[in-house]
Amino acid sequence: DVKVTQSSRYLVKRTGEKVFLECVQDMDHENMFWYRQDPGLGLRLIYFSYDVKMKEKGDIPEGYSVSREKKERFSLILESASTNQTSMYLCASSLPYSSPYNEQFFGPGTRLTVL
Protein backbone atom coordinates (compact mmCIF):
# COMPACT_ATOMS: atom_id res chain seq x y z
CA ASP A 1 0.00 0.00 0.00
CA VAL A 2 1.57 3.26 -1.14
CA LYS A 3 2.09 5.82 1.52
CA VAL A 4 2.96 9.37 2.35
CA THR A 5 3.71 9.83 6.01
CA GLN A 6 4.14 12.99 8.04
CA SER A 7 6.14 13.17 11.24
CA SER A 8 3.36 14.45 13.49
CA ARG A 9 -0.43 14.63 13.42
CA TYR A 10 -0.58 17.42 15.97
CA LEU A 11 2.09 19.90 16.98
CA VAL A 12 2.06 22.84 19.39
CA LYS A 13 4.90 25.35 19.27
CA ARG A 14 5.71 28.75 20.70
CA THR A 15 6.14 31.95 18.72
CA GLY A 16 9.71 32.32 17.51
CA GLU A 17 10.55 28.61 17.63
CA LYS A 18 12.09 26.88 14.64
CA VAL A 19 9.74 24.14 13.48
CA PHE A 20 10.51 21.14 11.29
CA LEU A 21 7.79 19.19 9.51
CA GLU A 22 8.93 15.99 7.88
CA CYS A 23 7.36 14.10 5.01
CA VAL A 24 8.37 10.72 3.62
CA GLN A 25 6.98 8.86 0.60
CA ASP A 26 7.65 5.28 -0.42
CA MET A 27 6.54 5.48 -4.05
CA ASP A 28 9.81 6.72 -5.62
CA HIS A 29 8.00 9.86 -6.78
CA GLU A 30 9.95 12.72 -8.30
CA ASN A 31 7.56 15.48 -7.22
CA MET A 32 6.84 16.46 -3.64
CA PHE A 33 4.73 19.31 -2.35
CA TRP A 34 3.91 21.20 0.84
CA TYR A 35 0.51 22.86 1.23
CA ARG A 36 -1.27 24.61 4.01
CA GLN A 37 -5.02 24.48 4.32
CA ASP A 38 -7.13 27.04 6.15
CA PRO A 39 -10.92 27.29 6.38
CA GLY A 40 -12.32 29.23 3.46
CA LEU A 41 -8.96 29.50 1.72
CA GLY A 42 -8.53 25.99 0.41
CA LEU A 43 -5.20 24.33 -0.31
CA ARG A 44 -2.37 26.78 -0.90
CA LEU A 45 0.99 25.65 -2.21
CA ILE A 46 3.99 26.68 -0.13
CA TYR A 47 6.86 24.95 -1.93
CA PHE A 48 7.36 22.04 -4.24
CA SER A 49 10.31 19.98 -5.43
CA TYR A 50 10.65 18.05 -8.67
CA ASP A 51 14.00 16.44 -7.87
CA VAL A 52 16.51 15.95 -5.08
CA LYS A 53 17.99 19.27 -3.97
CA MET A 54 15.61 21.15 -6.28
CA LYS A 55 12.89 23.42 -4.96
CA GLU A 56 10.45 25.94 -6.33
CA LYS A 57 8.34 28.53 -4.55
CA GLY A 58 4.62 28.13 -4.57
CA ASP A 59 1.98 30.73 -3.84
CA ILE A 60 2.89 31.51 -0.22
CA PRO A 61 6.59 30.76 0.50
CA GLU A 62 7.18 33.66 2.87
CA GLY A 63 8.24 32.51 6.33
CA TYR A 64 9.00 28.98 5.14
CA SER A 65 11.93 27.07 3.69
CA VAL A 66 12.30 23.48 2.50
CA SER A 67 14.93 20.81 2.18
CA ARG A 68 15.10 17.76 -0.05
CA GLU A 69 18.33 15.87 0.48
CA LYS A 70 16.89 12.47 -0.46
CA LYS A 71 14.25 11.57 -3.01
CA GLU A 72 11.84 10.14 -0.47
CA ARG A 73 12.01 12.95 2.08
CA PHE A 74 10.83 16.57 1.89
CA SER A 75 11.05 18.79 4.93
CA LEU A 76 9.24 22.05 5.61
CA ILE A 77 10.92 24.49 7.97
CA LEU A 78 9.34 27.40 9.75
CA GLU A 79 12.37 29.53 10.58
CA SER A 80 10.62 31.52 13.31
CA ALA A 81 7.08 30.37 13.92
CA SER A 82 4.36 32.97 14.15
CA THR A 83 0.72 32.69 15.20
CA ASN A 84 -0.46 33.27 11.62
CA GLN A 85 1.26 30.02 10.68
CA THR A 86 -1.23 28.05 12.74
CA SER A 87 -2.77 25.78 10.14
CA MET A 88 -3.13 22.28 8.73
CA TYR A 89 -0.03 21.35 6.74
CA LEU A 90 -0.31 18.71 4.03
CA CYS A 91 2.47 16.99 2.17
CA ALA A 92 1.91 15.29 -1.18
CA SER A 93 3.91 13.44 -3.81
CA SER A 94 3.36 12.58 -7.45
CA LEU A 95 4.98 11.38 -10.62
CA PRO A 96 6.11 14.11 -13.04
CA TYR A 97 3.59 16.15 -15.04
CA SER A 98 4.64 14.28 -18.17
CA SER A 99 3.38 11.03 -16.68
CA PRO A 100 -0.19 10.02 -17.54
CA TYR A 101 -0.61 8.93 -13.91
CA ASN A 102 0.41 12.01 -12.00
CA GLU A 103 -2.28 12.25 -9.38
CA GLN A 104 -1.13 13.48 -6.02
CA PHE A 105 -0.90 11.25 -2.97
CA PHE A 106 -1.38 13.15 0.26
CA GLY A 107 -0.17 12.50 3.77
CA PRO A 108 -2.53 12.62 6.76
CA GLY A 109 -1.64 16.21 7.59
CA THR A 110 -0.04 17.96 10.56
CA ARG A 111 -2.20 20.34 12.53
CA LEU A 112 0.21 22.97 13.82
CA THR A 113 -0.74 25.42 16.54
CA VAL A 114 1.60 28.31 17.28
CA LEU A 115 0.99 29.96 20.63
Added chain:
Amino acid sequence: SQKIEQNSEALNIQEGKTATLTCNYTNYSPAYLQWYRQDPGRGPVFLLLIRENEKEKRKERLKVTFDTTLKQSLFHITASQPADSATYLCALPIYLSGGSYIPTFGRGTSLIVHP
Protein backbone atom coordinates in the same frame (compact mmCIF):
# COMPACT_ATOMS: atom_id res chain seq x y z
CA SER B 1 -5.32 35.69 -13.93
CA GLN B 2 -6.14 32.00 -13.84
CA LYS B 3 -8.98 31.03 -11.56
CA ILE B 4 -10.65 27.82 -10.44
CA GLU B 5 -14.12 28.17 -8.97
CA GLN B 6 -16.18 25.70 -7.03
CA ASN B 7 -19.43 26.45 -5.27
CA SER B 8 -18.58 27.46 -1.73
CA GLU B 9 -22.05 26.64 -0.46
CA ALA B 10 -22.59 23.12 0.79
CA LEU B 11 -24.72 20.82 -1.33
CA ASN B 12 -27.37 19.01 0.68
CA ILE B 13 -29.16 16.07 -0.95
CA GLN B 14 -31.19 13.05 0.07
CA GLU B 15 -29.77 9.57 0.01
CA GLY B 16 -30.32 7.84 -3.32
CA LYS B 17 -30.33 11.04 -5.37
CA THR B 18 -27.61 12.13 -7.79
CA ALA B 19 -25.22 14.78 -6.53
CA THR B 20 -23.73 17.14 -9.10
CA LEU B 21 -20.78 19.35 -8.28
CA THR B 22 -19.31 22.01 -10.56
CA CYS B 23 -15.79 23.18 -11.28
CA ASN B 24 -15.34 26.24 -13.48
CA TYR B 25 -12.06 27.72 -14.60
CA THR B 26 -11.00 30.84 -16.46
CA ASN B 27 -8.03 32.04 -18.47
CA TYR B 28 -6.62 28.59 -18.86
CA SER B 29 -6.71 25.57 -21.16
CA PRO B 30 -5.69 22.57 -19.05
CA ALA B 31 -4.65 19.29 -20.59
CA TYR B 32 -6.55 17.46 -17.86
CA LEU B 33 -8.54 17.97 -14.70
CA GLN B 34 -8.60 15.93 -11.51
CA TRP B 35 -11.16 15.39 -8.77
CA TYR B 36 -10.30 14.59 -5.16
CA ARG B 37 -12.29 13.75 -2.05
CA GLN B 38 -11.34 15.13 1.37
CA ASP B 39 -12.75 14.02 4.69
CA PRO B 40 -12.48 16.31 7.75
CA GLY B 41 -9.00 16.35 9.26
CA ARG B 42 -7.50 14.20 6.50
CA GLY B 43 -5.58 14.71 3.29
CA PRO B 44 -7.35 14.68 -0.08
CA VAL B 45 -7.67 11.38 -1.92
CA PHE B 46 -7.54 11.19 -5.72
CA LEU B 47 -10.72 9.99 -7.42
CA LEU B 48 -10.65 10.60 -11.17
CA LEU B 49 -8.69 12.29 -13.92
CA ILE B 50 -10.24 13.39 -17.19
CA ARG B 51 -8.22 14.60 -20.18
CA GLU B 52 -9.11 17.42 -22.55
CA ASN B 53 -9.94 15.00 -25.35
CA GLU B 54 -12.34 13.01 -23.15
CA LYS B 55 -15.91 14.17 -22.77
CA GLU B 56 -16.83 11.81 -19.96
CA LYS B 57 -15.20 9.40 -17.51
CA ARG B 58 -16.85 6.89 -15.20
CA LYS B 59 -15.77 4.95 -12.16
CA GLU B 60 -18.39 2.94 -10.31
CA ARG B 61 -21.00 5.49 -9.14
CA LEU B 62 -18.86 8.46 -10.17
CA LYS B 63 -19.05 10.29 -13.47
CA VAL B 64 -17.02 13.29 -14.58
CA THR B 65 -17.57 15.44 -17.65
CA PHE B 66 -15.20 17.98 -19.14
CA ASP B 67 -16.41 20.74 -21.44
CA THR B 68 -13.41 22.70 -22.69
CA THR B 69 -15.66 25.17 -24.51
CA LEU B 70 -17.60 26.06 -21.38
CA LYS B 71 -14.42 25.67 -19.29
CA GLN B 72 -16.31 23.50 -16.88
CA SER B 73 -16.22 20.06 -15.32
CA LEU B 74 -19.19 18.39 -13.67
CA PHE B 75 -18.76 15.69 -11.04
CA HIS B 76 -21.71 13.37 -10.48
CA ILE B 77 -22.31 10.80 -7.76
CA THR B 78 -25.27 8.58 -8.54
CA ALA B 79 -27.29 6.74 -5.89
CA SER B 80 -25.61 8.88 -3.24
CA GLN B 81 -25.06 7.52 0.26
CA PRO B 82 -24.36 9.25 3.60
CA ALA B 83 -20.82 7.84 3.35
CA ASP B 84 -20.31 10.07 0.28
CA SER B 85 -20.51 13.14 2.54
CA ALA B 86 -17.18 14.93 2.19
CA THR B 87 -15.57 17.90 0.49
CA TYR B 88 -14.79 17.43 -3.19
CA LEU B 89 -11.93 19.33 -4.80
CA CYS B 90 -11.08 19.83 -8.44
CA ALA B 91 -7.50 20.44 -9.51
CA LEU B 92 -5.86 21.62 -12.72
CA PRO B 93 -2.20 21.77 -13.75
CA ILE B 94 -1.16 25.39 -13.92
CA TYR B 95 1.92 26.32 -15.93
CA LEU B 96 4.63 28.22 -14.10
CA SER B 97 7.25 30.22 -15.93
CA GLY B 98 10.35 28.07 -15.97
CA GLY B 99 8.64 25.04 -17.42
CA SER B 100 6.97 23.57 -14.36
CA TYR B 101 3.36 22.56 -14.09
CA ILE B 102 1.90 22.48 -10.63
CA PRO B 103 -1.51 21.25 -9.56
CA THR B 104 -3.77 24.03 -8.38
CA PHE B 105 -6.85 23.21 -6.37
CA GLY B 106 -10.25 24.79 -6.16
CA ARG B 107 -11.52 25.53 -2.66
CA GLY B 108 -13.84 22.56 -2.76
CA THR B 109 -17.54 21.98 -2.31
CA SER B 110 -18.94 20.24 0.73
CA LEU B 111 -21.47 17.50 -0.01
CA ILE B 112 -23.86 16.37 2.70
CA VAL B 113 -26.02 13.33 1.99
CA HIS B 114 -28.95 12.97 4.35
CA PRO B 115 -30.35 9.52 5.21
